[in-house]
Amino acid sequence: MQHVIGVIGLGNMGRNMAATLVKKEFTVYGFDLSADVRQLASEQGILPENDVLELAKKCSTIILSLPKAEHVEAVCLGENGLKAVLNQGTTIIDTTTSVAETSRKVAQELESLGVEFVDAPVSGGPAGAASGTMSMVVGGKKATYEHVLPVLEAMTRVRIHVGEVGAGNIAKIANNLLAAAHLITTAEALTMAEKAGLDPEQALQAISAGSGGSAASQVMFPNWVMNKAYNSGFTMALMRKDVGLAKDLVESLGLDLPMAQKTAELWRASVDQVEDSDDFCAIAKCTNPALFG
Numbered sequence: 001m002q003h004v005i006g007v008i009g010l011g012n013m014g015r016n017m018a019a020t021l022v023k024k025e026f027t028v029y030g031f032d033l034s035a036d037v038r039q040l041a042s043e044q045g046i047l048p049e050n051d052v053l054e055l056a057k058k059c060s061t062i063i064l065s066l067p068k069a070e071h072v073e074a075v076c077l078g079e080n081g082l083k084a085v086l087n088q089g090t091t092i093i094d095t096t097t098s099v100a101e102t103s104r105k106v107a108q109e110l111e112s113l114g115v116e117f118v119d120a121p122v123s124g125g126p127a128g129a130a131s132g133t134m135s136m137v138v139g140g141k142k143a144t145y146e147h148v149l150p151v152l153e154a155m156t157r158v159r160i161h162v163g164e165v166g167a168g169n170i171a172k173i174a175n176n177l178l179a180a181a182h183l184i185t186t187a188e189a190l191t192m193a194e195k196a197g198l199d200p201e202q203a204l205q206a207i208s209a210g211s212g213g214s215a216a217s218q219v220m221f222p223n224w225v226m227n228k229a230y231n232s233g234f235t236m237a238l239m240r241k242d243v244g245l246a247k248d249l250v251e252s253l254g255l256d257l258p259m260a261q262k263t264a265e266l267w268r269a270s271v272d273q274v275e276d277s278d279d280f281c282a283i284a285k286c287t288n289p290a291l292f293g
């Protein structure tokens, strides 16, 4: 059976995912609170819906791409939420970087209606969403994962089913904790190399080819930091949320993880220098404003 897809949240990620699914010949409805965003989506072949509940009634698979866990809970379970209208047999694929407890709560409440839920946060940014090459970590029942696999395959290059509902968000937060730390350590390593007399561009090439390489040195610094473009399509506000979620998880587990703690501290301190609306890579400016500002 062909999945009829509804995408809720048509921002930097959701709109590009939806457009990719249109290119792969799925029928895709889209809803966003912003009328301007719905208009943009319609120009990409996404069928715009002005009423989220009407979208839910039409679709067998619903993809969420919302800012935070609280939006996911409100959209699914809140007053005027999807819960009231979802058809039995619907599957929700939540690509929001959210919180494992929220995923479990939403999944449990929907299960009684015959609606399945997987948390499926993604990596790869708007470019990965637009080209169908994202990486995705999925938490949920194996049978549900397999049921929506054609949709996941259309959006991703790599998919990893990491466990039950909630596991996807834990894996994603672990990933983003590392990305947040790597941005700072790469800025520090380049600062050290420059002060010692190296050309920063050459130092970056050396790092990215070596064992210290990471997405920070291989993708983020070349594309968005060294050229001062700061236009990755991922905001500081969203990365601050993710670092905060990692800190909360570490604390809730009673762990003593000094690097995680220091990373959270540095990201928190960046509020004095970098706005929520800035690009997340602007954290590099806090290490060395002269080099990266």
Ligand code: NAD
Residues within 6 Å of the ligand: 008, 009, 010, 011, 012, 013, 014, 031, 032, 033, 034, 037, 065, 066, 067, 068, 071, 075, 095, 096, 097, 098, 122, 123, 124, 125, 126, 232, 233, 234, 235, 238, 239
């Ligand atoms: P965004 O802010 O660009 O888009 C979010 C969209 O959700 C906005 O258009 C907003 O109007 C809409 N929205 C908010 N509440 C809504 C509601 N109740 N109903 C319908 N629409 C609503 O954010 P984004 O960059 O697309 O990120 C989406 C999610 O993906 C976040 O959880 C983020 O952490 C995660 N993520 C983002 C990136 C990236 O590079 N941008 C990469 C990986 C993961």
